[in-house]
C-alpha cells in the first residue's frame with residue numbers, strides 16, 4: 001500500500017475525537033481583513049468552513065475588512081485615522097464602512113461559501129436587530145486628571161446581541177456571515193471592531209469555541225515563540241509586562257470576555273496559512289494559541 005495513502009487515513013482518523021467534540025456545536029469564526037489576502041486563501045477558507053458544516057458543526061462567520069475599507073477610502077480621497085486601533089468614523093467614513101463591509105466583503109464571502117458548496121446568508125447587525133449598540137465613549141487615562149473622553153464619531157460598542165435570526169439561519173442549514181455594523185436605539189448606524197462583535201456573538205450563541213484569524217501564528221512570548229495555551233491570569237500578566245501590545249491587546253481582551261462569558265475556548269490562529277482553521281481544530285498539536293478560563 002502507498003505510504004502517502006496510509007498517512008492520509010491516519011490524518012483523517014486523528015480528526016475523529018475533535019469532530020466528536022464539535023459535532024452539533026457552534027463555532028464562531030472571526031475572519032479578519034488581513035486573512036483575505038488572495039483568491040487561493042479565500043477559497044481555502046470557504047472550503048474549510050463548508051467542510052465544518054458538512055461534518056455537523058455549526059460555523060458562524062463574523063468578518064472584518066479593515067484593509068479593504070482603507071483601500072476604498074484612499075480611492076475616494078477620504079483620510080483614514082485610528083485611535084487605539086479603532087477607526088475614527090465620521091459620516092462620510094461610516095457610509096464607506098457600511099458599503100465595503102455589509103456590501104462588498106460580506107457578499108464576496110457569501111459567494112465563495114456558496115461556490116464551495118455551503119449555503120451562506122450574509123447579514124449585518126441591522127438585520128433582525130442582531131447587533132444592538134451605542135456610541136462608544138473612549139476614556140483615555142491622564143496623569144492626575146479625570147480620564148479624557150475621545151469622540152470617535154460613529155464607532156459603536158455592543159450593548160446586546162439578539163441571536164434569533166442567526167439561530168434561525170443555522171436551524172435551516174445556512175452558514176450566517178455577519179458584518180460588524182450595528183444600530184443604536186435611534187436607528188443610528190455604527191462601525192464596530194469585528195473582534196468585539198465576534199466575541200459578543202460567541203457568548204450570545206453559547207458557542208463551543210471562538211476562533212480569531214489574524215496575521216500572526218498566535219500570541220508570541222518575549223522570545224517571539226508561540227504560546228500554545230494560556231489562561232486568563234496568564235493573559236493579564238502578558239499585557240502587564242508588555243509582551244502583548246498594539247492590536248493584540250483588544251484581541252486578547254475579546255478572548256478573555258468570550259471565555260469569561262461561557263465560551264469553552266478562544267483560539268488565535270494565522271489566517272495567512274492555508275487551511276489553518278482545520279489544522280487548529282482537528283489536529284492534536286494545533287497551530288495557534290488557545291485561551292482558556294483556567295489552565296487544567
Ligand SMILES: Nc1ncnc2c1ncn2[C@@H]1O[C@H](COP(=O)(O)OP(=O)(O)O)[C@@H](O)[C@H]1O
Nearest residue numbers: 032214215216218219220243244245246247248
Ligand atoms: N505578543 C504578541 N504576539 C503576537 N502578536 C502581537 C503581540 N503583541 C503585539 N502583536 C501584534 O498584534 C498584531 C495583530 O493585531 P492586529 O494587527 O490588530 O490584527 P487584525 O488586523 O487581524 O485584527 C500582530 O501582527 C502583531 O504585530
Ligand SMILES: CC(=O)N[C@@H](CCC(=O)OP(=O)(O)O)C(=O)O
Nearest residue numbers: 032033064065066086087193194
Ligand atoms: C471601529 C473599527 O475600527 N472598525 C473596523 C471594522 C472592521 C474590522 O474590524 O476589520 P479587521 O478585523 O479586518 O481589522 C474598521 O473600521 O476597520
